[in-house]
Amino acid sequence: MDWKQQLNNYTEKINRELEKYIDGNANNKNQTLIDAMKYSLMGGGKRLRPVLAIASYEIFKEDTHKVLPCACAIEMIHTYSLIHDDLPAMDNDDYRRGRLTNHKVYGEGTAILAGDGLLNYAFEIMLQEALKEDNIKSYVECMQVIAKAAGVHGMIGGQIVDLESENKKIDKETIDYIHLNKTAALIAAPLKVGAILAGANKDDIKNMEDIGRNLGLAFQIRDDILDIIGEEEKLGKHVGSDEDSNKSTYPSLYGLDYSINRVKELTCEVHEKLNRYDTKSKFLYELSNYLINRDF
Template identity: 65%
Template sequence: MEFQQQFKEYIKRVNNKLEFYLSIKEGKNKRLFQAMGYSVFAGGKRLRPVLSLSAYDMFSDDTEAVLPYACGIEMIHTYSLIHDDLPAMDDDDFRRNKPTNHKVFGEGTAILAGDGLLNYAFEVMLQDALLRNNGKYYSSIYEIIKAAGVNGMIGGQLVDLESEGVSIDGETLDYIHLNKTAALIIASLKVGAIIGDGNIADIKNMEIVGKNLGLAFQIRDDILDIIGSKDKLGKDIGSDENNNKSTYPSIYGLEYSKNKVKALTGEVKEILQGYGKKADFLRSLSLHLMEREY
């Protein structure tokens, strides 16, 4: 299947399953599901779940098994955005051209919607794992929990928060990028390999691909904040510079940053070579991410 078509197909499967999980039930917690669903369906790129599905497809054919975990990861990603946008954090009123969660539902509800999505992610994943009763599903959840947690995404978010308006060194910036962004991307790919019955070398390869892609993704984000277009990005550009935020371009310069993205993507290509045609989608996706304008 051609890349763009396959991408759409993956996204469709993820969205269908997310709609199943987040369909609003009548009941006293109806508004909680509304608030959770608002941000989950606010136009996310679905990068992480698509990574899980495409990694999975490299190793196995049963296309359903990885879906609950891909959706769990997307819920975790979404909760982190809801909390990140809060006035006490980044204080953003818009994301992807839409008002942020707390702008629509109020701060208190946004905090609870975030908490709810994090908790619900583990709930749907563990429910699936209990039904399947196979160790690899529990191991996958553990990968995701660690990546999302205090030694992963949340740890990165805290250092990011502490670095506001402060000049930081490259090591600290790498810590932030690797934990705040790359950790969950790594987990997305690893889970695909684990549930797809990849061997230890495969799982390790997916980890390296994820680390490179995650870092490249974040550096590209930093670059787009300088050379991107507001219309395509759906948010203001120049915000990093205005907020005195240290980024790859601000520490290493724009040219070095662009080359770094190329180099990281090159390493991904090299690893994927060993998987031949099965890695076609992931190969195209990494090129797409390197060149993306939004």
């Protein structure tokens, strides 16, 4: 199967699961909350994180049903972080993925609760699955991987440093901390979780996590590069120094050429680490290429 067709199949499967999870939740009282959660959850995300969980799982095992709840939970956590990130007190964004942000549609109070609801619900669905599992311990290990990646030493840790760094010149160590925690942690987690649930050995689990960290970092640097290129096209002039921006980025700290090279280096490392799985990692190989070279 063509890898893009496979991506499409995965995405459809994930969307169906997410919709099922979220629709099962409304009662006649909390409808607004569920609507607000659904608005962002079903609002056209790329489903990158759950796709990575499935793709990682499939390297080691053939069925995929076991990884789906964790994959969906990670997407819920990612979505909650976007809802809270978009709030006026944070990035103050009116649009995301071409649609009004959650608080612009439902109001700030409901958006805060919708975010809280998605984070909490992510754990609810994983706990429900864990109790059905024969190997409950490895399921709990996966939940721990996800909770750590989303937490104060992971995504939320990255978010606070990002928030504190606005309108400030930051050093290279700090931008790496932000990228590795705010972005890469929740990209490494699904790859690690897929391997754990499929019963991979310790070495492979570590390998998949490393792939995720490199991929996540490359993905974020590519984002920074695209911001600069987009800005240049919009302004019709060269931008590339932090003086033009209120946020330090990889290109503003290291220059555009270095940043482009860093993405290439990280991509090579990802591909090298995938090589050991031969044809089984073809999908992840193609997907990582696509993500890292994207111009969207």
